[in-house]
Amino acid sequence: MSGTNRMTGADAVLRSLEAEGVDVMFGLPGGAILPLYDAIARGTTVRHVLARHEQGAGHMAEGYARASGRPGVALATSGPGATNLVTPIADAWMDSTPLVCITGQVRSTLIGTDAFQECDITGITMPIVKHSWLVQDVKEIPAIIKAAFHVATTGRSGPVLVDIPRDIQEAELDFSYPDEVDLPGWRPPSKVHPLQIREAARVVALAEKPVLYVGGGTLNGDACEELLQLAEVGRLPVITTLMAKGAFPESHELHFGWPGMHGPKWSNFAMNKCDVLVAIGARFDDRVTGKLAAFAPGATIVHLDIDPAEIGKLRVADVPVVGPLKMAIAELTREVERHRSEGVPAPEAWLQKIVDWREEFPLRYDKSDELKPQTVIEKLQELTARDDVIVTTGVGQHQMWAMQYIVSERPRTFITSGGLGTMGYGIPAAIGAKAARPEATVVCVDGDGCFQMTQQELATAVLENLPIVVVIVNNGYLGMVQQWQDMFFAERRSQVHLTRQVPDYAMLAQAYGALGITVESEDELGPALEEALASGRTAVVDCRVAQSEQCFPMIPAGAAAIDMIEYGESVEAM
Amino acid sequence: MKHTISVQVEDKPGALARISTMFARRGFNIDSLAVGPTERSGVSCITLRVDCEQHSLEQIEKQIHKLVNVLRVTELVPGEAVERELLLLKVAAAADKRADLIASAAALGGRTLDLGADAVVFELTGTPEELDSFQELARPHGIQELIRTGRIGMSRPSTRRTSRRLSAIN
Structure with a gap:
């Protein structure tokens, strides 16, 4: 036990955060959390980043978590402050991002009376948190904060919420921070069953056409080095989901793209034709599998996950392995190595087959007089290839092009909203990533629709000295919705036109004190990106791209992976 | 097929709500539900009767087990209970x-x-x-x-x- 001393609940929250090693928190004050903000004013070692909207604070905390591997912390007041955190909490839930949200609540005596700015935030968030606490006694604060961080970061990571009534922030306690958590019902898997590992290794090593289907759990489980070992020892092809982009170096000869709706044909062919599919921290999401019954038909499924509930949720696992992935992959590697050293051959012919598919069906698009969105991303990649760069994105076409054309070489350098598909994630996530990794260049590849959902956080970036470069792939449309309307609703465009001119993004950036540049042609693109990247300032590069470019290849929702539509093919042709 | 699930939970605020929310959100129906104290102080038992396939039952059990306040999940097998x-x-x-x-x-x-x-x-x-x-x-x-x-x-x-x-x- 650390030494005890008398303090308010609000001070106890800060001393607890400090004890957890938190260096940055993101938030916005309000009535019910005034005591905590007063404690911040009186002094803490934790840097507070003032967001312009609680949703921004939440996504910043997520971006911080994804860039650093440490839990993100977001603060908000009661009522609307707390409900504005609901989207980031849901986002963190879907993408298993460790997030600790602390909300103010009306005084205990007013709870249940429909008091000003009262809302039942623990009730509202119940389906989207790992756990939540409504603090009822000031003496519980240290133990609850300790438990909150423990639950957020152990097992399958995810969001938690601590709701603290104002009077409890003001009440006093003798503070001491516990060394242990007392959670008898929380026992995430800590070991891996050796027999399951042996069976998994046998299946993987003997496979003629294996594929490692790698998901975001690999990053959350800090298992990327182990994954590299496994792939190299077994000579196993790696396909990383959107959430796992960067978990395996993408220039590596064993990396074969990304699965699913907008993954390249070679990746989806490999997934479809494999005889053994090794799902590692991946959850058979519908955007990956397409029609589930036609996904990797006939393949033997080996499924490694820290969360037992993911095993068999959507696809029966022939060989389930539950446990921490770092440990599981390391042990699997040792066993696969044994098989290889005993003469079980590596699947060289299969690797060559996927290489052949890659050469036969490359990603492609046609250039034209108009600036193409793919060109914007390709240029950005070219200019940042040698830098320590973190890319965040919004959600939509630009996100899929970023997946296809950004080459992520290191873990935690591609940060995007996968499961929830939260438009507006990119800018605040970039700010959070910059707070976590100030030495890195942080670029947000954004859409014009996404930009307008969280653009107010440019003020945060400028004033908190967290410079980010926002590259807007501005086609003047809610592009992915437009693409679906064009493809599946007989080109009836319904409420998707935003225009490329309003707002004038460069002028808007300048209004926020950021650098703003408009790009109308390919000639202007390189210099503009170079200027923005070199400026060291928050910059917005408004790239006005072709308005009707569609993102391909594409597996229509509910279709089988092999029925994908390639660039230049019409829907009718399928 | 009908199954009886017995869930031991810490007697904490919201424990029952978390379980029933999980059922609602994952689309599982509860036929009947009974809650009461057990031989251990601070521990309640929630007995749920559900009508579902074996596969769904496994999902239900695993999802309940992940809840922080849940201590134990058991299926009461007919004839053995x-x-x-x-x-x-x-x-x-x-x-x-x-x-x-x-x-x-x-x-x-x-x-x-x-x-x-x-x-x-x-x-x-x-x-x-x-x-x-x-x-x-x-x-x-x-x-x-x-x-x-x-x-x-x-x-x-x-x-x-x-x-x-x-x-x-x-």
Whole structure:
């Protein structure tokens, strides 16, 4: 036990955060959390980043978590402050991002009376948190904060919420921070069953056409080095989901793209034709599998996950392995190595087959007089290839092009909203990533629709000295919705036109004190990106791209992976 | 197929809400639910009756097990567990027509709790099937009010326990 001393609940929250090693928190004050903000004013070692909207604070905390591997912390007041955190909490839930949200609540005596700015935030968030606490006694604060961080970061990571009534922030306690958590019902898997590992290794090593289907759990489980070992020892092809982009170096000869709706044909062919599919921290999401019954038909499924509930949720696992992935992959590697050293051959012919598919069906698009969105991303990649760069994105076409054309070489350098598909994630996530990794260049590849959902956080970036470069792939449309309307609703465009001119993004950036540049042609693109990247300032590069470019290849929702539509093919042709 | 799941939870605010929210959000239906204290202070038992396939049952068990306040999840396997429900039944029966009802209730181990001018209240504890049959017996007389508690159960010490703990996989 650390030494005890008398303090308010609000001070106890800060001393607890400090004890957890938190260096940055993101938030916005309000009535019910005034005591905590007063404690911040009186002094803490934790840097507070003032967001312009609680949703921004939440996504910043997520971006911080994804860039650093440490839990993100977001603060908000009661009522609307707390409900504005609901989207980031849901986002963190879907993408298993460790997030600790602390909300103010009306005084205990007013709870249940429909008091000003009262809302039942623990009730509202119940389906989207790992756990939540409504603090009822000031003496519980240290133990609850300790438990909150423990639950957020152990097992399958995810969001938690601590709701603290104002009077409890003001009440006093003798503070001491516990060394242990007392959670008898929380026992995430800590070991891996050796027999399951042996069976998994046998299946993987003997496979003629294996594929490692790698998901975001690999990053959350800090298992990327182990994954590299496994792939190299077994000579196993790696396909990383959107959430796992960067978990395996993408220039590596064993990396074969990304699965699913907008993954390249070679990746989806490999997934479809494999005889053994090794799902590692991946959850058979519908955007990956397409029609589930036609996904990797006939393949033997080996499924490694820290969360037992993911095993068999959507696809029966022939060989389930539950446990921490770092440990599981390391042990699997040792066993696969044994098989290889005993003469079980590596699947060289299969690797060559996927290489052949890659050469036969490359990603492609046609250039034209108009600036193409793919060109914007390709240029950005070219200019940042040698830098320590973190890319965040919004959600939509630009996100899929970023997946296809950004080459992520290191873990935690591609940060995007996968499961929830939260438009507006990119800018605040970039700010959070910059707070976590100030030495890195942080670029947000954004859409014009996404930009307008969280653009107010440019003020945060400028004033908190967290410079980010926002590259807007501005086609003047809610592009992915437009693409679906064009493809599946007989080109009836319904409420998707935003225009490329309003707002004038460069002028808007300048209004926020950021650098703003408009790009109308390919000639202007390189210099503009170079200027923005070199400026060291928050910059917005408004790239006005072709308005009707569609993102391909594409597996229509509910279709089988092999029925994908390639660039230049019409829907009718399928 | 119907299954009985017994969940031991820490007696903390929101524990029941978290379980019922999980059922609602993942689209599982609860047939009956009973909550009460156990032999351990601070620990409650929630007994759920659900109608689902084996695959869904495994998902339910695993999802419940992930909840922080949940200590143990067990399926009560038919034949290896005793399961009981309590029925309170108000039946319309004038004084001259109630004798055989009272006799049937007594034969099933039930009790007559109240006799009114036009109606009788019975209490019956038993297996759900026993309660069903008494309910059917009473129906022609005119059931005015009926409440059942939802079943509770525990494993039989007399049989070898195969009742599965979740964590089966790990």
